[in-house]
Amino acid sequence: MSIFNEYSCDNCGSNEMIEIPNIGLYTDGNPIHVCKKCALVMSRYRRSAEELAKLWDDEYV
Numbered sequence: 001m002s003i004f005n006e007y008s009c010d011n012c013g014s015n016e017m018i019e020i021p022n023i024g025l026y027t028d029g030n031p032i033h034v035c036k037k038c039a040l041v042m043s044r045y046r047r048s049a050e051e052l053a054k055l056w057d058d059e060y061v
Contacts, residue, residue: 003047003048003051004045004046004047005045005046005047005048006044006045007042007044007045007046009035009037009038009040009042010040010042011035011038011040012035012037012038012040014035014036014037014038016035016036016037017033017034017035017036017044018033018034018036019031019032019033020032020033020034020041030043030045031043031044031045
């Protein structure tokens with residue numbers, strides 16, 4: 001099971017996105033997408049809030 005979830009556009013809610021070619025060379029392999037509807041550039045595959053909370057425990061606060 002992956003720790004990453006697929007998200008729709010944070011701005012308009014669209015699921016129509018284009019992955020920026022070759023961007024993984026600069027993002028340690030993480031894909032970056034552009035929304036076809038509103039042109040927001042975003043990371044479509046992200047950890048859930050629960051997974052992030054596990055990473056940021058009291059040690060970091």
